Amino acid sequence: MFKQLYLARYFDVRLIKEKRLGRLTGTLYSSHNQEAILVGSLFGLQSTDWISPIHRDMPAFFLKDSKFNWENPDRMGMSIEEVCAQVWGKVDSPGRARDNWSHIGSRKKHIVHSTSMLAGTIPVAAGVVYADRLNGGNAVCLTFNGEGSTAQGIFHEAINYAAVRKLPVITIIENNQWAYGTPVDLECPTPDVADRAKGFGIPGLIADGQDVFDVYDKVMMAIEYARSGKGPSIVECKTFRAYGHGDHDDDRANRYRPQEEIAAGRARDPISICRNTLLALGHLGPEDTETFHAEGKNATEAKNDDFPPEVVAYLSKGIEFALRSPLPDAEEAAMWVFKESK
Numbered sequence: 001m002f003k004q005l006y007l008a009r010y011f012d013v014r015l016i017k018e019k020r021l022g023r024l025t026g027t028l029y030s031s032h033n034q035e036a037i038l039v040g041s042l043f044g045l046q047s048t049d050w051i052s053p054i055h056r057d058m059p060a061f062f063l064k065d066s067k068f069n070w071e072n073p074d075r076m077g078m079s080i081e082e083v084c085a086q087v088w089g090k091v092d093s094p095g096r097a098r099d100n101w102s103h104i105g106s107r108k109k110h111i112v113h114s115t116s117m118l119a120g121t122i123p124v125a126a127g128v129v130y131a132d133r134l135n136g137g138n139a140v141c142l143t144f145n146g147e148g149s150t151a152q153g154i155f156h157e158a159i160n161y162a163a164v165r166k167l168p169v170i171t172i173i174e175n176n177q178w179a180y181g182t183p184v185d186l187e188c189p190t191p192d193v194a195d196r197a198k199g200f201g202i203p204g205l206i207a208d209g210q211d212v213f214d215v216y217d218k219v220m221m222a223i224e225y226a227r228s229g230k231g232p233s234i235v236e237c238k239t240f241r242a243y244g245h246g247d248h249d250d251d252r253a254n255r256y257r258p259q260e261e262i263a264a265g266r267a268r269d270p271i272s273i274c275r276n277t278l279l280a281l282g283h284l285g286p287e288d289t290e291t292f293h294a295e296g297k298n299a300t301e302a303k304n305d306d307f308p309p310e311v312v313a314y315l316s317k318g319i320e321f322a323l324r325s326p327l328p329d330a331e332e333a334a335m336w337v338f339k340e341s342k
C-alpha cells in the first residue's frame, strides 16, 4: 500500500510535468492528497470484484488488483500502458482516442464504464452485482463518488434500490470538501455525508481519508458485510482537494478557497501518515526515512528522486508506450457512434 501511494502520487506529479513540458494536452483531474482513498479501498478487493471509478480516480484503473503484482499482465486491472495511452489520446487506448481521461471501462477486468453524469454509475454498479448474484457469483462493487454526487437524485434512487434488494454495492464518498466551486455545506445539510445512510437503513461509515489503513479497515468492514449478503453501505472518506477541480480551475480555486483552508487541508499528507504508522509498527526503520520525500510537494517541487525507482520506471514505461502509439485514422471518428443499418 505504501508503494502504491507513491505510484498514485507520481502519476499525478508526472502528468502535470508532462503537460507543462508541452508533451501532453487535455484537462487533468488531480487525485493529489486523496490517494489513500483509492489505495486503501482497492486493497481489500478480490480479483473478480468490480469497481466504478470517475474523474478523480484515474489511478484506480491501474491500481485495481495491483497487490497481485502490478507488472502481471493477467491481473484484473488496466495496465499502465492502457491508462497512459488513454491520457495521451492514442489509438491503443481503451477509448481509442475519443477522450483523454476516465471515460473508459472493461467488462473483462471488471471495471464499470465511467461516465460524466455524477452518481450515474451507482445504479449501473447495482445492476452489475445484481446480475452477478443471479448468476451465482459473490462479487462486490466499489463505486467512487465525490460528495457532490450525493445531491443528485439518482444517488438516492440507486442506493435505495440496492438497500431494498440487499445488493453488494459499496458507495465510497471522497468528501474533499468541494464540488467544483461549491463547498460541502451547500451540498449536504447533515454534518457528515455518511448520515445519508440512515434514511436507507444501511451502515454509514466514516474513514480518515488521509490514512490508508483506516480507509482499508472501514471499506473491509463494508466489503465483508456486503459479501455476506447483508447489503450495501456508504463509506465517507474525509479528505481535501489539493488543487482546482481540474487544472483549468487551479488559479480560480486559489481565489475561491482561503489560503489557510488549503494549507490545513493539505497538512496531513497520506504518504507521511502511512510512513509514520509503518515506523511505529516497526515495519520501517529510521534509515528508511532518509529517502523518497514526495509528501507535501507540488508537481513543480517534486523530483524523480523523491519516488522509489520502480515507481518511476513503471510509469515511464507506460508513458513511452503512449508516446510511441499512433493517433487513430480520421475515418474512425464516426465509428461506433451510430448503429449501422443493414
Ligand SMILES: Cc1ncc(C[n+]2csc(CCOP(=O)(O)OP(=O)(O)O)c2C)c(N)n1
Pocket (backbone or CB within 6 Å): 056, 116, 117, 118, 145, 146, 147, 148, 149, 150, 152, 174, 176, 178, 179, 180, 241, 245
Ligand atoms: C449530473 C451532473 N451534474 C453536473 C456535472 C458537472 N460536474 C462535473 S464534476 C463536478 C463537481 C464534482 O464534485 P464532487 O462530486 O465533489 O467530486 P470532486 O470533483 O470533488 O472529486 C460537476 C458539478 C456533472 N458531470 N454531472
Ligand SMILES: [Mg+2]
Pocket (backbone or CB within 6 Å): 146, 147, 148, 174, 175, 176, 177, 178, 179, 180
Ligand atoms: Mg468533491
